[in-house]
Amino acid sequence: MKPAAFDYARPADWPAALALLAGGARPMAGGQSLGPMLNLRLAQPERVADLRHLPGYAGVEVQGEAIRIGAGTTHAAIEDGAVPGRLGAILAGVARRIAYRPVRNRGTIGGSLAHADPAADWVAVLPAFPGHAVALGPYGERRIPLARFVTGVFETALAPGELLRAIELPVLPETARWSHWKFCRKPGEFSKATACLLALPDAPPRLVLAALDTAPLVIEDATGLDPAALVTSISDPWRRRLALTALRRVLEGAA
Amino acid sequence: MTRRPITLTVNGRAETVLAEPRTHLADLLRGELLLTGTHIGCEHGVCGACTVEVDGAPARSCILHAGACEGSGIRTIEGFDADPVMAALREAFSAEHALQCGYCTPGMLVTARDIVLRLPEADEARVREELAGNLCRCTGYRGIVHAILRVLAERRAT
Numbered sequence: 001m002k003p004a005a006f007d008y009a010r011p012a013d014w015p016a017a018l019a020l021l022a023g024g025a026r027p028m029a030g031g032q033s034l035g036p037m038l039n040l041r042l043a044q045p046e047r048v049a050d051l052r053h054l055p056g057y058a059g060v061e062v063q064g065e066a067i068r069i070g071a072g073t074t075h076a077a078i079e080d081g082a083v084p085g086r087l088g089a090i091l092a093g094v095a096r097r098i099a100y101r102p103v104r105n106r107g108t109i110g111g112s113l114a115h116a117d118p119a120a121d122w123v124a125v126l127p128a129f130p131g132h133a134v135a136l137g138p139y140g141e142r143r144i145p146l147a148r149f150v151t152g153v154f155e156t157a158l159a160p161g162e163l164l165r166a167i168e169l170p171v172l173p174e175t176a177r178w179s180h181w182k183f184c185r186k187p188g189e190f191s192k193a194t195a196c197l198l199a200l201p202d203a204p205p206r207l208v209l210a211a212l213d214t215a216p217l218v219i220e221d222a223t224g225l226d227p228a229a230l231v232t233s234i235s236d237p238w239r240r241r242l243a244l245t246a247l248r249r250v251l252e253g254a255a
Numbered sequence: 256m257t258r259r260p261i262t263l264t265v266n267g268r269a270e271t272v273l274a275e276p277r278t279h280l281a282d283l284l285r286g287e288l289l290l291t292g293t294h295i296g297c298e299h300g301v302c303g304a305c306t307v308e309v310d311g312a313p314a315r316s317c318i319l320h321a322g323a324c325e326g327s328g329i330r331t332i333e334g335f336d337a338d339p340v341m342a343a344l345r346e347a348f349s350a351e352h353a354l355q356c357g358y359c360t361p362g363m364l365v366t367a368r369d370i371v372l373r374l375p376e377a378d379e380a381r382v383r384e385e386l387a388g389n390l391c392r393c394t395g396y397r398g399i400v401h402a403i404l405r406v407l408a409e410r411r412a413t
Contacts (some may be wrong), residue, residue, distance in 0.1 A: 001298035001317075008276035008322025028323075035318030036299035039279070048276070050323050076312070100388025101369060102306050187387035200384040 003038035003142075005045040013255065016048055018138055021162050025049040028110025032103045033120075051163070058108070060084075062171070066136070069167045079104060086172040094125050094180060100188045111188020114164040116150045117190075123150050124194040124210030125180065125251055127218045130203075131169035137162040147206075147218045155215070176200050179253030181246050182211070193242035195250040197222060209243060227251065261321050265290070265336030276322035281305040283321050284331055292332035293363050296390070306362035307331045311371045314374030332361035340368050343409060347402035355393035363389050367403045377407060 009025060011017035021027060026045035028034050029052065029054035043075055057072030060082045066088060070079075079095035081088060098104055098112075098121045111121045113133065126133075127150070135158055144157045146167070151157055158164060182194040193210040199205040204221035209230060211247040219225060227247035234240040258273040265288060267282035271289040279298075284290045284307070293316055296304035300318040306315045308330035316329075344367050347353070354360045363386075370377060370385045377385065381394070382403050391399060 002279075002282075003277040003320065005275060005277055008320070010322070010325070031320075031323060032315075033353040035279075035315075035320065036301075038277070039318060052323070097382060098301070100387060101298065101373075102303070102315050102366065102388060104379065105312050106309075106319070140268070179307075187384050229309050247395070 001039045003039055004044040006038070006045050008050065009047055010050045012052055012053070014054060014165075015134060016137070017054055017163060017245060018161065020047070021163060022138070023047070027051055027114075029108040030074060031111075032099070032107035033111070033115045033117065041186075052058060058188040061138070065166050065171050066131075066169060069109060069169065071114070071134075071164045071166055072108045073098050075104035075107050075109065075112070077099065078109065086176050087169055090176075090178045090180075091125075094121055094137070097121065097182070097187070103188075109151075109167060109244050110164045113149065114156055114158060115168070116152075116154050116156050117151050118150075118213065118215070119190040119192075119194075121182070121191070121194070124182070124191070124208060124216055125196050126167065126169075127210075127216050128196050128198040128206050128208045129169050130200075130206075132167040133157075133164055134168055135162045136165040137158070141165060143168070145244050147220070150215045153213060154213050161205045166239040173201060177205075179250040181249040181253065183246065190230065191244040193239065195243070195246035197250045197254045199254055207247075207250065209247060210242070212239075222251070225251065261325050263324050263326065264328040266330055274321040276303045276320060278321040280307070280309075280316035280319045280321065280324050280329070282306070283315060283324070283340045284316065284329070289335050290331050291326070294358055294361055296336075296358070296362075301388075301390070302359075303362045303366065304359050306365045306389065308334075313365050332364060335368070338368070340371055340406070344368060344371070344402065347405040347409075351402040351405060353398035353402040355396060359391040361388060363391065363399055367399070369402055371406050371410065375407065375410065377403075379404060382407075 011252045021227045025047040059070045061068045075095045075098045127147045133149045177199040180196040182191040194210045207219040207222035210216035262271045281295050284293050294304040296302035298317045300315045305316040
Protein backbone atom coordinates (compact mmCIF):
# COMPACT_ATOMS: atom_id res chain seq x y z
CA MET A 1 0.00 0.00 0.00
CA LYS A 2 2.80 2.41 -0.84
CA PRO A 3 2.62 4.62 -3.93
CA ALA A 4 4.94 4.12 -6.87
CA ALA A 5 7.63 6.80 -6.93
CA PHE A 6 6.46 10.20 -8.12
CA ASP A 7 7.89 13.68 -8.19
CA TYR A 8 6.09 16.44 -6.34
CA ALA A 9 5.68 20.04 -7.44
CA ARG A 10 3.96 22.92 -5.70
CA PRO A 11 3.23 25.65 -8.25
CA ALA A 12 3.23 29.16 -6.75
CA ASP A 13 0.89 30.66 -9.34
CA TRP A 14 -1.65 29.63 -11.98
CA PRO A 15 0.64 29.96 -15.04
CA ALA A 16 3.11 27.64 -13.28
CA ALA A 17 0.29 25.18 -12.54
CA LEU A 18 -0.84 25.19 -16.19
CA ALA A 19 2.77 24.71 -17.34
CA LEU A 20 3.12 21.68 -15.04
CA LEU A 21 -0.14 20.30 -16.40
CA ALA A 22 1.07 20.80 -19.98
CA GLY A 23 4.17 18.83 -19.00
CA GLY A 24 2.03 15.86 -17.97
CA ALA A 25 1.75 16.41 -14.21
CA ARG A 26 -1.30 15.04 -12.43
CA PRO A 27 -3.15 17.86 -10.66
CA MET A 28 -4.01 17.26 -7.00
CA ALA A 29 -6.46 19.33 -4.99
CA GLY A 30 -7.14 17.97 -1.48
CA GLY A 31 -5.79 14.56 -2.42
CA GLN A 32 -8.56 12.62 -0.68
CA SER A 33 -9.32 10.57 -3.80
CA LEU A 34 -5.92 10.73 -5.49
CA GLY A 35 -4.12 9.89 -2.21
CA PRO A 36 -5.80 6.47 -1.86
CA MET A 37 -5.41 5.87 -5.61
CA LEU A 38 -1.67 6.53 -5.31
CA ASN A 39 -1.39 4.14 -2.36
CA LEU A 40 -3.35 1.47 -4.24
CA ARG A 41 -1.26 2.22 -7.35
CA LEU A 42 -4.43 2.80 -9.34
CA ALA A 43 -2.73 6.08 -10.25
CA GLN A 44 1.00 6.14 -11.04
CA PRO A 45 1.76 9.66 -12.21
CA GLU A 46 5.36 10.68 -12.80
CA ARG A 47 4.68 14.02 -11.18
CA VAL A 48 1.96 15.44 -8.96
CA ALA A 49 1.15 19.17 -9.08
CA ASP A 50 -0.25 20.19 -5.70
CA LEU A 51 -2.79 22.96 -6.32
CA ARG A 52 -3.61 23.69 -2.67
CA HIS A 53 -1.31 26.67 -2.31
CA LEU A 54 -2.41 28.53 -5.44
CA PRO A 55 -3.63 32.07 -4.77
CA GLY A 56 -7.42 32.27 -4.63
CA TYR A 57 -7.85 28.50 -5.03
CA ALA A 58 -10.04 28.30 -1.92
CA GLY A 59 -12.64 30.81 -0.84
CA VAL A 60 -16.14 32.04 -1.59
CA GLU A 61 -17.03 35.35 -3.25
CA VAL A 62 -20.46 36.86 -3.78
CA GLN A 63 -20.50 38.60 -7.17
CA GLY A 64 -23.91 40.23 -7.57
CA GLU A 65 -26.40 37.44 -8.34
CA ALA A 66 -23.70 34.76 -8.49
CA ILE A 67 -21.64 33.03 -5.84
CA ARG A 68 -18.19 31.95 -6.94
CA ILE A 69 -16.76 29.06 -4.94
CA GLY A 70 -13.05 28.50 -5.44
CA ALA A 71 -12.41 24.94 -6.61
CA GLY A 72 -10.07 24.43 -3.65
CA THR A 73 -12.74 25.22 -1.05
CA THR A 74 -12.95 22.28 1.33
CA HIS A 75 -16.09 20.30 2.08
CA ALA A 76 -15.56 21.21 5.76
CA ALA A 77 -15.56 24.94 4.98
CA ILE A 78 -18.85 24.53 3.09
CA GLU A 79 -20.24 22.39 5.93
CA ASP A 80 -19.30 25.16 8.36
CA GLY A 81 -21.16 27.83 6.38
CA ALA A 82 -18.62 29.38 4.00
CA VAL A 83 -21.38 29.83 1.38
CA PRO A 84 -24.05 32.36 2.43
CA GLY A 85 -27.83 32.23 2.23
CA ARG A 86 -30.22 29.54 1.07
CA LEU A 87 -27.64 28.12 -1.34
CA GLY A 88 -25.15 27.84 1.51
CA ALA A 89 -27.65 26.00 3.70
CA ILE A 90 -28.34 23.49 0.92
CA LEU A 91 -24.64 22.94 0.17
CA ALA A 92 -23.79 22.66 3.89
CA GLY A 93 -26.31 19.84 4.22
CA VAL A 94 -24.69 17.99 1.31
CA ALA A 95 -21.14 18.63 2.55
CA ARG A 96 -21.81 17.30 6.03
CA ARG A 97 -22.54 13.85 4.60
CA ILE A 98 -19.43 13.57 2.42
CA ALA A 99 -17.10 10.85 3.72
CA TYR A 100 -15.80 11.77 7.20
CA ARG A 101 -14.72 15.02 8.82
CA PRO A 102 -10.96 14.31 8.54
CA VAL A 103 -11.53 13.75 4.81
CA ARG A 104 -13.76 16.83 4.54
CA ASN A 105 -11.04 18.93 6.15
CA ARG A 106 -8.85 18.43 3.08
CA GLY A 107 -11.12 17.26 0.27
CA THR A 108 -12.37 20.02 -2.03
CA ILE A 109 -15.48 20.72 -4.08
CA GLY A 110 -13.47 21.24 -7.25
CA GLY A 111 -11.21 18.25 -6.76
CA SER A 112 -14.20 16.01 -6.23
CA LEU A 113 -16.07 17.37 -9.26
CA ALA A 114 -13.05 17.15 -11.57
CA HIS A 115 -12.27 13.62 -10.36
CA ALA A 116 -15.84 12.75 -11.45
CA ASP A 117 -16.34 9.59 -9.46
CA PRO A 118 -19.95 8.70 -10.31
CA ALA A 119 -20.76 8.07 -6.62
CA ALA A 120 -19.32 11.38 -5.40
CA ASP A 121 -21.65 13.87 -3.76
CA TRP A 122 -20.81 17.05 -5.68
CA VAL A 123 -20.94 15.11 -8.94
CA ALA A 124 -24.50 14.13 -8.03
CA VAL A 125 -25.67 17.46 -6.66
CA LEU A 126 -24.09 20.29 -8.66
CA PRO A 127 -25.80 19.42 -12.01
CA ALA A 128 -29.11 20.32 -10.32
CA PHE A 129 -28.03 23.98 -10.16
CA PRO A 130 -28.21 26.46 -13.03
CA GLY A 131 -24.53 27.31 -12.68
CA HIS A 132 -21.16 26.84 -14.31
CA ALA A 133 -17.83 25.21 -13.80
CA VAL A 134 -15.09 27.73 -14.52
CA ALA A 135 -12.20 26.10 -16.38
CA LEU A 136 -8.83 27.79 -16.66
CA GLY A 137 -6.57 27.08 -19.62
CA PRO A 138 -3.63 28.80 -21.28
CA TYR A 139 -6.15 31.08 -23.10
CA GLY A 140 -7.93 32.17 -19.89
CA GLU A 141 -11.24 31.11 -18.38
CA ARG A 142 -14.26 29.45 -19.98
CA ARG A 143 -17.58 28.44 -18.45
CA ILE A 144 -19.12 24.99 -18.75
CA PRO A 145 -22.74 24.43 -17.60
CA LEU A 146 -22.70 22.19 -14.52
CA ALA A 147 -25.37 19.93 -16.04
CA ARG A 148 -22.89 19.03 -18.80
CA PHE A 149 -19.62 19.09 -16.87
CA VAL A 150 -19.37 15.42 -15.94
CA THR A 151 -19.56 13.45 -19.17
CA GLY A 152 -18.94 9.91 -17.96
CA VAL A 153 -17.35 7.76 -15.29
CA PHE A 154 -14.21 9.70 -14.24
CA GLU A 155 -14.69 11.86 -17.36
CA THR A 156 -15.39 15.58 -17.60
CA ALA A 157 -15.72 18.33 -20.18
CA LEU A 158 -12.32 19.72 -19.15
CA ALA A 159 -9.97 19.77 -22.13
CA PRO A 160 -6.36 18.57 -21.81
CA GLY A 161 -4.35 21.35 -20.21
CA GLU A 162 -7.32 22.86 -18.36
CA LEU A 163 -7.81 23.10 -14.60
CA LEU A 164 -11.07 23.54 -12.73
CA ARG A 165 -10.77 27.02 -11.22
CA ALA A 166 -14.15 27.64 -9.57
CA ILE A 167 -17.83 26.76 -9.38
CA GLU A 168 -20.31 29.58 -10.06
CA LEU A 169 -23.79 29.18 -8.62
CA PRO A 170 -26.74 31.57 -8.46
CA VAL A 171 -27.85 33.25 -5.24
CA LEU A 172 -31.04 31.31 -4.37
CA PRO A 173 -34.27 32.77 -3.00
CA GLU A 174 -35.38 31.55 0.43
CA THR A 175 -38.36 29.94 -1.34
CA ALA A 176 -36.13 27.58 -3.34
CA ARG A 177 -37.18 24.01 -2.58
CA TRP A 178 -34.53 21.35 -2.27
CA SER A 179 -34.66 17.63 -1.76
CA HIS A 180 -31.71 15.24 -1.61
CA TRP A 181 -31.48 11.56 -0.77
CA LYS A 182 -28.63 9.09 -0.94
CA PHE A 183 -28.25 5.51 0.15
CA CYS A 184 -25.23 4.43 2.17
CA ARG A 185 -25.28 1.40 4.43
CA LYS A 186 -22.74 3.18 6.64
CA PRO A 187 -22.39 6.96 7.03
CA GLY A 188 -19.56 8.22 4.85
CA GLU A 189 -19.23 5.33 2.45
CA PHE A 190 -19.72 5.75 -1.29
CA SER A 191 -23.36 6.26 -2.24
CA LYS A 192 -25.18 3.40 -3.95
CA ALA A 193 -27.93 5.70 -5.23
CA THR A 194 -28.31 9.47 -5.08
CA ALA A 195 -31.05 11.76 -6.30
CA CYS A 196 -31.73 15.44 -5.76
CA LEU A 197 -34.26 17.98 -6.92
CA LEU A 198 -34.10 21.77 -7.03
CA ALA A 199 -37.32 23.73 -7.55
CA LEU A 200 -36.91 27.47 -8.04
CA PRO A 201 -39.93 29.78 -8.23
CA ASP A 202 -41.11 30.29 -11.82
CA ALA A 203 -38.84 27.52 -13.18
CA PRO A 204 -39.41 23.83 -13.84
CA PRO A 205 -38.03 21.51 -11.12
CA ARG A 206 -34.59 20.14 -12.03
CA LEU A 207 -33.75 16.60 -10.99
CA VAL A 208 -30.52 14.58 -10.96
CA LEU A 209 -30.15 10.83 -10.58
CA ALA A 210 -26.57 9.76 -9.83
CA ALA A 211 -24.27 7.07 -8.46
CA LEU A 212 -24.93 5.19 -11.70
CA ASP A 213 -22.36 3.51 -13.93
CA THR A 214 -22.67 6.48 -16.27
CA ALA A 215 -22.58 10.26 -15.95
CA PRO A 216 -25.38 11.62 -13.75
CA LEU A 217 -28.78 11.77 -15.39
CA VAL A 218 -30.04 15.37 -15.47
CA ILE A 219 -33.74 16.03 -16.01
CA GLU A 220 -34.26 19.70 -16.77
CA ASP A 221 -38.00 19.49 -16.11
CA ALA A 222 -39.15 16.82 -13.66
CA THR A 223 -42.83 17.85 -13.83
CA GLY A 224 -44.97 14.72 -14.14
CA LEU A 225 -41.90 12.48 -14.14
CA ASP A 226 -42.45 8.72 -14.05
CA PRO A 227 -39.62 7.42 -11.82
CA ALA A 228 -40.00 3.83 -13.05
CA ALA A 229 -39.39 4.87 -16.65
CA LEU A 230 -36.15 6.56 -15.68
CA VAL A 231 -34.48 3.50 -14.14
CA THR A 232 -35.21 0.87 -16.80
CA SER A 233 -31.66 1.07 -18.16
CA ILE A 234 -30.12 0.07 -14.79
CA SER A 235 -29.49 -3.65 -15.25
CA ASP A 236 -28.71 -4.67 -11.67
CA PRO A 237 -32.09 -5.19 -9.92
CA TRP A 238 -30.84 -4.03 -6.51
CA ARG A 239 -29.35 -0.84 -7.91
CA ARG A 240 -32.48 -0.28 -9.98
CA ARG A 241 -34.68 -0.52 -6.88
CA LEU A 242 -32.38 1.82 -4.95
CA ALA A 243 -32.42 4.37 -7.76
CA LEU A 244 -36.21 4.15 -7.92
CA THR A 245 -36.42 4.69 -4.16
CA ALA A 246 -34.06 7.67 -4.42
CA LEU A 247 -36.26 9.23 -7.11
CA ARG A 248 -39.47 8.66 -5.15
CA ARG A 249 -37.95 10.06 -1.95
CA VAL A 250 -36.77 13.30 -3.56
CA LEU A 251 -40.05 13.78 -5.43
CA GLU A 252 -41.96 13.29 -2.16
CA GLY A 253 -39.47 15.45 -0.26
CA ALA A 254 -39.87 18.39 -2.62
CA ALA A 255 -43.67 18.19 -2.73
CA MET B 256 12.85 9.18 -6.80
CA THR B 257 15.53 10.59 -4.54
CA ARG B 258 14.90 11.71 -1.01
CA ARG B 259 14.64 15.41 -0.38
CA PRO B 260 14.50 17.48 2.79
CA ILE B 261 10.97 18.08 4.09
CA THR B 262 10.57 20.78 6.72
CA LEU B 263 7.54 20.61 8.98
CA THR B 264 6.53 21.23 12.59
CA VAL B 265 5.65 18.17 14.61
CA ASN B 266 4.19 18.56 18.10
CA GLY B 267 5.58 22.09 18.25
CA ARG B 268 9.12 21.15 17.17
CA ALA B 269 10.60 22.18 13.85
CA GLU B 270 11.85 19.09 12.03
CA THR B 271 13.64 18.52 8.76
CA VAL B 272 13.58 14.96 7.51
CA LEU B 273 14.77 13.34 4.31
CA ALA B 274 11.95 11.60 2.51
CA GLU B 275 10.80 10.62 -0.94
CA PRO B 276 7.75 12.64 -2.08
CA ARG B 277 5.73 9.40 -2.10
CA THR B 278 6.33 8.59 1.58
CA HIS B 279 3.07 9.08 3.42
CA LEU B 280 2.91 11.13 6.58
CA ALA B 281 2.15 8.15 8.84
CA ASP B 282 5.30 6.37 7.66
CA LEU B 283 7.26 9.60 7.99
CA LEU B 284 6.12 10.08 11.58
CA ARG B 285 6.73 6.48 12.58
CA GLY B 286 9.84 5.66 10.56
CA GLU B 287 11.77 8.93 10.55
CA LEU B 288 10.61 10.59 13.77
CA LEU B 289 9.90 7.41 15.76
CA LEU B 290 6.48 8.72 16.78
CA THR B 291 4.84 5.31 16.78
CA GLY B 292 1.65 6.43 18.50
CA THR B 293 0.16 7.03 15.04
CA HIS B 294 -1.11 3.65 13.87
CA ILE B 295 -1.46 2.46 10.29
CA GLY B 296 -4.53 0.41 9.46
CA CYS B 297 -6.01 0.34 5.98
CA GLU B 298 -3.58 2.74 4.29
CA HIS B 299 -6.24 4.10 1.99
CA GLY B 300 -8.13 6.59 4.11
CA VAL B 301 -10.99 4.42 5.33
CA CYS B 302 -10.23 3.11 8.84
CA GLY B 303 -9.19 6.29 10.66
CA ALA B 304 -6.42 4.68 12.77
CA CYS B 305 -3.82 7.11 11.40
CA THR B 306 -5.82 10.30 12.05
CA VAL B 307 -3.62 13.17 13.27
CA GLU B 308 -4.06 16.94 13.33
CA VAL B 309 -2.69 18.74 10.27
CA ASP B 310 -2.69 22.54 10.52
CA GLY B 311 -5.18 22.36 13.37
CA ALA B 312 -7.74 19.96 11.87
CA PRO B 313 -7.95 16.15 11.86
CA ALA B 314 -6.69 14.47 8.69
CA ARG B 315 -5.72 11.01 7.49
CA SER B 316 -1.93 10.74 7.64
CA CYS B 317 -1.84 7.67 5.37
CA ILE B 318 -3.14 9.49 2.28
CA LEU B 319 -1.13 12.65 2.77
CA HIS B 320 2.30 12.36 1.20
CA ALA B 321 5.55 13.90 2.33
CA GLY B 322 5.82 16.57 -0.36
CA ALA B 323 2.41 17.95 0.50
CA CYS B 324 3.40 18.18 4.20
CA GLU B 325 6.16 20.70 3.52
CA GLY B 326 5.55 23.64 5.85
CA SER B 327 2.63 21.99 7.70
CA GLY B 328 2.05 21.82 11.42
CA ILE B 329 1.38 18.26 12.59
CA ARG B 330 0.12 17.17 15.99
CA THR B 331 0.19 13.47 16.76
CA ILE B 332 -1.23 11.63 19.76
CA GLU B 333 2.13 12.20 21.50
CA GLY B 334 1.53 15.95 21.21
CA PHE B 335 -1.58 16.03 23.39
CA ASP B 336 -0.02 15.16 26.76
CA ALA B 337 -0.72 18.61 28.19
CA ASP B 338 -4.09 19.12 26.51
CA PRO B 339 -6.98 19.30 29.02
CA VAL B 340 -9.64 18.00 26.59
CA MET B 341 -7.45 15.02 25.73
CA ALA B 342 -6.80 14.42 29.44
CA ALA B 343 -10.56 14.29 30.06
CA LEU B 344 -11.01 11.93 27.09
CA ARG B 345 -8.24 9.61 28.31
CA GLU B 346 -9.96 9.42 31.71
CA ALA B 347 -13.33 8.78 30.11
CA PHE B 348 -11.96 6.14 27.70
CA SER B 349 -10.56 4.31 30.70
CA ALA B 350 -13.72 4.64 32.80
CA GLU B 351 -16.02 3.54 29.96
CA HIS B 352 -13.83 0.66 28.72
CA ALA B 353 -13.52 2.42 25.38
CA LEU B 354 -10.50 0.42 24.27
CA GLN B 355 -9.35 -3.15 24.19
CA CYS B 356 -6.42 -3.74 21.84
CA GLY B 357 -5.75 -0.02 21.49
CA TYR B 358 -5.00 -0.08 17.80
CA CYS B 359 -7.72 2.39 16.81
CA THR B 360 -7.36 4.48 19.98
CA PRO B 361 -4.96 7.24 18.82
CA GLY B 362 -7.19 7.98 15.84
CA MET B 363 -10.32 7.68 17.97
CA LEU B 364 -8.95 10.20 20.47
CA VAL B 365 -8.01 12.75 17.81
CA THR B 366 -11.49 12.41 16.27
CA ALA B 367 -13.15 12.46 19.70
CA ARG B 368 -11.38 15.68 20.65
CA ASP B 369 -12.55 17.29 17.41
CA ILE B 370 -16.15 16.22 18.16
CA VAL B 371 -15.98 17.63 21.70
CA LEU B 372 -14.57 20.98 20.59
CA ARG B 373 -16.53 21.45 17.36
CA LEU B 374 -19.91 20.01 18.38
CA PRO B 375 -20.43 20.79 22.09
CA GLU B 376 -24.17 20.03 21.80
CA ALA B 377 -23.74 16.65 20.04
CA ASP B 378 -26.11 13.88 21.14
CA GLU B 379 -25.49 10.15 20.82
CA ALA B 380 -26.75 9.94 17.24
CA ARG B 381 -24.44 12.75 16.15
CA VAL B 382 -21.46 11.28 18.00
CA ARG B 383 -22.03 7.97 16.22
CA GLU B 384 -22.33 9.71 12.85
CA GLU B 385 -19.12 11.66 13.45
CA LEU B 386 -17.29 8.51 14.55
CA ALA B 387 -18.25 6.61 11.40
CA GLY B 388 -14.83 7.25 9.90
CA ASN B 389 -12.95 5.49 12.69
CA LEU B 390 -13.18 1.71 12.74
CA CYS B 391 -12.81 -0.31 15.94
CA ARG B 392 -12.86 -4.10 15.70
CA CYS B 393 -13.01 -4.82 19.46
CA THR B 394 -15.38 -2.63 21.40
CA GLY B 395 -18.58 -2.45 19.40
CA TYR B 396 -18.25 1.35 19.82
CA ARG B 397 -20.54 1.51 22.85
CA GLY B 398 -17.76 2.38 25.28
CA ILE B 399 -16.19 4.88 22.89
CA VAL B 400 -19.51 6.66 22.31
CA HIS B 401 -20.21 6.73 26.05
CA ALA B 402 -16.74 8.12 26.78
CA ILE B 403 -17.24 10.99 24.35
CA LEU B 404 -20.76 11.67 25.66
CA ARG B 405 -19.33 11.71 29.20
CA VAL B 406 -16.78 14.40 28.30
CA LEU B 407 -19.42 16.41 26.43
CA ALA B 408 -21.70 16.26 29.50
CA GLU B 409 -18.86 17.23 31.85
CA ARG B 410 -18.03 20.26 29.73
CA ARG B 411 -21.66 21.35 29.46
CA ALA B 412 -21.95 21.12 33.28
CA THR B 413 -19.05 23.49 33.94
